[in-house]
Amino acid sequence: MARTRSLEAREKMLAATAELLLESGVTGLTIDEVARRSGVAKTTIYRHFPDRNELIIAALDGHVPIPRVPDTGTFREDLIEFYGEILPIFMSESVRRLQLDILAAAARDPELARLDLQQTRSRASALRTIYERARERGEVEPDVPYADAFDYLEGPLIVRSLLYPPLLADLDIELMADRAIALLAPRPR
Amino acid sequence: MARTRSLEAREKMLAATAELLLESGVTGLTIDEVARRSGVAKTTIYRHFPDRNELIIAALDGHVPIPRVPDTGTFREDLIEFYGEILPIFMSESVRRLQLDILAAAARDPELARLDLQQTRSRASALRTIYERARERGEVEPDVPYADAFDYLEGPLIVRSLLYPPLLADLDIELMADRAIALLAPRPR
């Protein structure tokens, strides 16, 4: 079997797709442009993927950045490290555009919805781990639903990234951590 | 002058545009479909608006819901009233889709960016008024940047609406108000 060429072409087109997604978004990406830029013939792309959506999904499958899960021993330090890691990602204008694009596309195309889920889930899971550890250590009020915690743990980041990207630069990571901690701290009994 | 017919056609096309925006979003809206649905000839649409973007902007100009600004005398009650008013808006799936669509489109098309601004600004201004009043009454720490306050005043709503719409239903308005107030309360000196 001649698999080498096949793999090479596949990688080239996936790379070009990921690149184009950042530039043009889900809506703006076209197969023709992927072909042009990757040097792979359009027909070959269709030999690998049945349609546009599958290509997009495949391209993103590998490129979802999975943040490290810090484990410093304290909630506060974990949060600060985590924020420090994902803030640069959020600050990228192209990432922001892509994120919005995926959300918007997923809201209309059920096929793409799973993509969306995967996107946010992977990031959310790291934060969740941090939160669960803090809960086990007794650093947070145990019966707060995680959804509520998330609103405050990552909310400011998301709000600014999606709605007011210039304000991301003003975000004080430590302050954000302290505020979240203050809200989630165990209540005295 | 024969202005009556003109106005009538204009209103019909704007109404159809607004309707279509909710269904198909900014990206999905086509002039042909507006023509079909409104009963107004496509040519007439172009006689009123130079291009697609202008039509979209005009259609939304009138349809941005401007929330009332409650003035109950206390921060907490103001917030709860405000939340009660805008929560139903956020809970509409079509509004959510449109909001995402506008954000995504604005992130790419500078012409549409002003639309986006107007959208969020009008809502934000009501909340800001509430906040300023509370500040004058001494109910909040005076030197917190408004951007920070906003993160917590409206963040949970935005996060859930855009990222996890099903969780909107779980949102406890009073609890959200209390948490925001706790964070923003004046520090003892």
Next chain:
DNA sequence: ACATATCGCTACGATACCGTAGCGTAGCGA
């Protein structure tokens, strides 16, 4: 070296839009 999997290329058919032109018609004001 030979067979076969895989690729590149060009060319399509099919849609779907955009935005415009030209012509005839109907309403509206004087």
Next chain:
DNA sequence: TCGCTACGCTACGGTATCGTAGCGATATGT
């Protein structure tokens, strides 16, 4: 009643995309 204005309609020219067909060239494994 007359004339202007705005409209409706059909038909374009142009572009972009999707997804497919057919054929020749090339790499790979045996």
